[in-house]
Amino acid sequence: MALFEAIVVAHVVTGTVGLVAFWGPIVTRKGASNHRKWGKAACYGFLGAGSLAIAMALLSLYGPEERIPSVTDRELFAGLFGWMMLYLGMLTIGFVDYGLAVVRHARDRRALRSLRYQGVIAAVVVSALWCGWYGIKVEHPLMVLVAVVGLVAMTIQQVYIWRSEDPPKGTHVGEHFRALIGMGISAYTAFLSVGLIRMVPEHVFNPAIWAGPSVIGVSLIIWFTIKGKRPARAKASGVRPHPQ
DSSP: OHHHHHHHHHHHHHHHHHHHHTHHHHHSOTTSHHHHHHHHHHHHHHHHHHHHHHHHHHHHHHSSSOSOTTOOOHHHHHIIIIIHHHHHHHHHHHHHHHHHHHHHTTTOGGGGGSHHHHHHHHHHHHHHHHHHHHHHHTTOHHHHHHHHHHHHHHHHHHHHHHOSSOOOTTHHHHHHHHHHHHHHHHHHHHHHHHHHHHHOGGGTTOHHHHHHHHHHHHHHHHHHHHHHHHHHHHHHHTOOOOOO
């Protein structure tokens, strides 16, 4: 029990760093020094939180103690706090890895086809498929929903990586942005699952609370994508964008 509680504390610390720093890159000027500093802090925080989430999931599934004895449906507990937590931790790591890699290899997109990066994507896909299958088994649609989100995200990444022709200049910026927003979605969802156990246990299986980060994150992706495409369309047509 002491090991699990120590991991929880470390998860809370690293997760808090990531959750707070996550908003820095969103509100600061893209490419500026502050943007990079906040981004690194968020990425390192979420990498730690994601890794620790995987450790907690494995202990919940295979540890000697029974976690949260008040939860009588042990299959559902294993799904949400075992396999889904493991998948969300893996998804967070996958988003961080890809979000940083597309910037690092902006001039050599084919480097993302290496085993180093494809292995991480494959691990996310496998954990998503298992999470979705288990969600169908225990009849919990939330597990299926989050699994589909990850599978769609990995498919979009692979389309960018394996497309035959070079994408338009600057496309990697959009990939970087969507990956790190996805990082925030998965991290917030996983982090809520730990906090909800202790703060509001009666709502620990409430789908509305668990789906909140996805709704907010996807909305941010759509809003920033539309905002970013306006200047690009204006530049392509030779028309100066109207000042905001």
